[in-house]
Every structure is written in structure tokens, then in C-alpha cells.
Amino acid sequence: MENVMQNTQQTSDQWWNEIKNDEARFIDWLMKQYHGEVTASVRILAFAERYAHPDSRMARMLYTIADQEQAHAAWVGELLIARGITPAVLEKDERYWDKTLGAIESFETGAAVAAHAEHMRLERIRVIVADASTPPDVRRVFARILPQEVFHEQAFATMAGEEAMRATLADHQLGRMAIGLIPEAMAA
Numbered sequence: 001m002e003n004v005m006q007n008t009q010q011t012s013d014q015w016w017n018e019i020k021n022d023e024a025r026f027i028d029w030l031m032k033q034y035h036g037e038v039t040a041s042v043r044i045l046a047f048a049e050r051y052a053h054p055d056s057r058m059a060r061m062l063y064t065i066a067d068q069e070q071a072h073a074a075w076v077g078e079l080l081i082a083r084g085i086t087p088a089v090l091e092k093d094e095r096y097w098d099k100t101l102g103a104i105e106s107f108e109t110g111a112a113v114a115a116h117a118e119h120m121r122l123e124r125i126r127v128i129v130a131d132a133s134t135p136p137d138v139r140r141v142f143a144r145i146l147p148q149e150v151f152h153e154q155a156f157a158t159m160a161g162e163e164a165m166r167a168t169l170a171d172h173q174l175g176r177m178a179i180g181l182i183p184e185a186m187a188a
Contacts, residue, residue, distance in 0.1 A: 008180050009177065009180055009181070009182045010180055010181065010182060011181075011182050012123045012124045012126075012127045012181065013127055015124070015127075015180070015181065016124065016127045016128060016131060020131070020133065020134060020135075027080075027083065027085060030076060030079055030080055030083070030085070030138075031080065031085065031087075031088070031090060032090065032092075033076045034073055034076045034077055034080060034087045034088070034089075035088075035089050035090045035092070037069050037070070037072040037073035037076055038069075038070070038073045038089050039089065040066075040069040041066045041067075041069035041070045041073065044062050044065055044066040044069065044114070045062070045063070045066045047062065047104075047110050047114075048062035048063060048066070051106070051107040051110055052107065058107070058159060061155055061159070065151075065152050065155065065156075068148045068151075068152070071148075072145050072148070073087075075141045075144065075145065076141065078141075079137060079138060079141055082137065095175070095178040095179050096117070096120075096175040096176070096178055096179045097175070098175075098178070099171055099172075099174040099175035099178050100113050100116070100117070100168070100171045100172055100174075100175045101113065102171065103167070103168040103171040106164070107159070108159070108160050108161055108163070108164035109160070109164045109167060109168055111156045111157075111159035111160035111164065112156070112157075112160035112161075112164035112165045112167065112168040113168050113171070113172070114152070114156040114160075115153055115156035115157040115159075115160050115165060116165070116168060116169065116172035116175075117172070117175075118149055118152045118153035118156055119153050120172070120176060120181065121149055122146075122149050122150065122153055123181075125142050125145060125146050125149060126146070128142045129142050129143050129146055
């Protein structure tokens with residue numbers, strides 16, 4: 001099933017319409033959301049440690065974003081617990097990150113990789129929040145996450161600058177394809 005899903009390219013709308021109507025895939029997606037939020041926090045803290053002076057404005061911004069990702073993990077964890085599932089970090093292939101993390105050569109390119117990932121995540125969150133048929137508790141949680149993710153995308157893009165955003169775009173598009181999400185240029 002994983003390989004079939006990996007090779008099927010979909011828009012965020014198409015993806016959500018399939019996920020929300022399949023209980024097993026919906027729970028799997030929630031578990032991956034929890035995993036993604038926890039690991040995002042860890043990655044951001046490691047990035048800050050490697051590339052930002054601990055007392056700098058940039059480091060403080062990264063620490064704030066990492067804290068917010070931890071809060072998102074807690075909120076998604078509550079959704080899982082309400083469904084009788086114990087939240088856990090998964091052992092899984094990181095198809096998107098395998099295509100994008102190699103582009104990090106500096107603070108700017110690391111911020112650009114993060115900005116692209118946040119942009120992609122926002123596509124999906126906006127679809128989830130806008131859909132009246134999304135389970136109400138899930139919709140409420142993602143409506144809370146949405147403005148913070150908008151902040152994350154903007155902060156990372158600003159830290160990155162236009163040159164780094166352009167330099168990392170091709171790897172981002174490969175990452176989107178690896179997870180089965182149609183690259184934006186093709187979705188239009």
C-alpha cells in the first residue's frame with residue numbers, strides 16, 4: 001500500500017478527500033502528524049544549535065517555533081488519545097526529508113528548506129480547516145495550528161532570503177513528488 005500511495009500524485013484536496021473517509025488511513029495520518037510535529041521540534045532545535053548563535057534573535061525565533069511545534073504535537077496527541085490511540089514517534093521512511101535535507105548548506109538554506117516544508121503543510125492544513133466535513137475536533141485543532149504555521153512559513157522564508165528559497169526549490173519539488181503531492185507548478 002505504501003508504494004502505491006507513494007507513486008500516486010494528488011492535490012491536497014484529493015488527498016484529504018481520500019484520507020478523511022478511510023478510518024485506517026485517517027488514524028495513520030493523525031499518527032504521522034504527531035510524529036511530524038515532534039520531529040519538527042527536534043530538527044529545529046538541532047538546526048538552531050548548529051547554525052544560530054544561542055543569544056541571537058534568530059535562535060530565539062527558532063526556539064519559539066520549536067516550542068509551538070511541541071504544542072502542536074500535544075494537541076494532535078490529544079486527538080489520538082480521544083480515539084483510543086497512544087501517541088508515539090514512529091519508525092518510518094522520511095520520504096520528503098530524504099529529498100530535501102541534503103540541500104542544507106548554511107543557515108539560509110536550512111531556513112529555506114523549512115519554509116518550503118511549512119508552505120506545503122499549510123496547503124494541507126487550509127484544506128482540512130476549510131472542509132465542513134472534517135471531524136469537528138480535528139478541524140478545531142488544525143484551526144489553532146494554522147496561524148502558527150503561517151508564522152513559521154513567513155519567519156523561515158524571511159530568514160532564508162530569496163536566493164536560498166530558489167536554491168532549494170527543486171529539492172522541495174522532489175520531496176513533494178516523493179510523498180505523492182503534486183508539485184504546485186503542476187497543480188495550477
